[in-house]
Amino acid sequence: MDLTNGRNIASSAPARVPGAWWKYACGALMCYVIYGAFFIADGAAGFGKGGDNARAVFFHVPSAVLSSLCYFIGVVYAGMYLFSSRYNNLETDAKSSIAMELGLLFCTLATITGSIFAGIQWGVFWNWDPRETSIVIMLLLYASYVVLRLALAGRPEVRARLSAVYALVAVVPAQFLIWAVPRLLAGMHPTDTLQTSSGLSLHYKLVLYPAFLAFLLVFVWLFQLRLRAIKLVSRREAVS
Amino acid sequence: MIRGAVQPDAAGWASQARALFLKDVRAELRTRVALSSVGLFTFAALLLIALATRVLKETLTVDLARLPEAVTSEQIRAHMLPAWDDPGKMGLLWVLLIFSAFAGLAHSFVHEEEAGTTLALRLSMAPGAVYAGKLCFNLAVVLCVAAIATPAYVLITGLHTGPIAEFLVLMIAGCLGLGAVATIVAALAAKARGTGGLFGALGLPLLIVFELMLLNAANTLYGGDVTPLQSIKDFGGLISYSVLLIAVSAVTFHFVWEE
């Protein structure tokens, strides 16, 4: 559909944003989640200070879950880049790299919200609890990936290969961090405060589930933005 | 990409790996680059630790929760424990070993780049064999360092080893993980032509996780009454980490190694 009515290139009319509907929906949904975190969900039993700090959970848990998901996606694209001849191109590498960068972002968010939660709940902002330690190490892993890519900035092919290998090799510590370490080491992390014997309270579900969806939509949007930007830059470079 | 003329079959692969390992050993014994940097570092670090912890070693502490309400000096004395406990000493030992390994192994793939023998290596050997040979050499280096540093450390700090068999399993499993991480990270860093800083930056997160599990297993060692199941879980976790890491490294190594 030609929005410019045949006008020439340097038109100043705004172009249509692809998928605007779900992006606006995401914006509205997140507003609802923020509102709901403070006004809809009751404080949870078992949390201190009248359960107010449990509201940080609505942002902390989706961030943490999403950061693991990002790593998984990054690793899948890395594996595809290395082992599949069909996907052995720089676009797959770009997707892997974007996923890891967003993983870094969400991991940072999870660390910060977790720290806020700990500060309100136990009065101390950092405890070196196993899960807290795990998430910091996860941050380091993402950061190392970014450092490796920076060190190889001028050599795209080698960068793609080496960072894919690093992502795959780092799966071992990442999986141990996510699954084994919290179970091996007893910690203060509340594991079942969200689940009472009768299941999650309805009010909690009303805010938590949309929160997951909202964060997921944010991830998809940011992923798409980064990918488009990278594609445009590489097009410009290919042309010039 | 220049393909090697050698087709790797099982027997040829292993003997290639052994050949590379022996070549590295001979080169190392001749030039003593890794051994000297590691040896110097380890010696200096042990000396520093001995000096720095002189007072800490003698310090005693008491757990107030265990004391009755009204205490006498004798009761306090009876309850005093060393401030620097065995898990803490074990932790510091592994910090020492990790940095020693870094000093020695960071350049395990850089030598070839400098000596210009990489091409010859690439032509004559399958990547898997190169990885196996380098891994064995690095493991040997780590084990040698541990074998020398650990008794010295025990003497200096008075670390209690607990049950000897489990202690040995712990140390060997630790060296295995250390060598495995160092090998693949050295390959990546060498290919990236990064400085030594890149090796550290890449290897550290991988090692921290390993160290966490190592220290957890060490706690088991000193725990006193520990079920065999718990020991198996802890040591099994350590060894499975190393094994998995080696497996992934072996599969992806040729992507690092090829031009």
Place this chain on the structure above:
Amino acid sequence: MAVPMVTWIGLFVYAMQIDRRLSRIERDEKDRDDL
């Protein structure tokens, strides 16, 4: 609630701006290709 809400709305608007600008560049590139 005000702080997270304002922060989020600010970020949302910013992201939308970036999206629009990207779309405009993409549209320009596409027009250039079509010519």
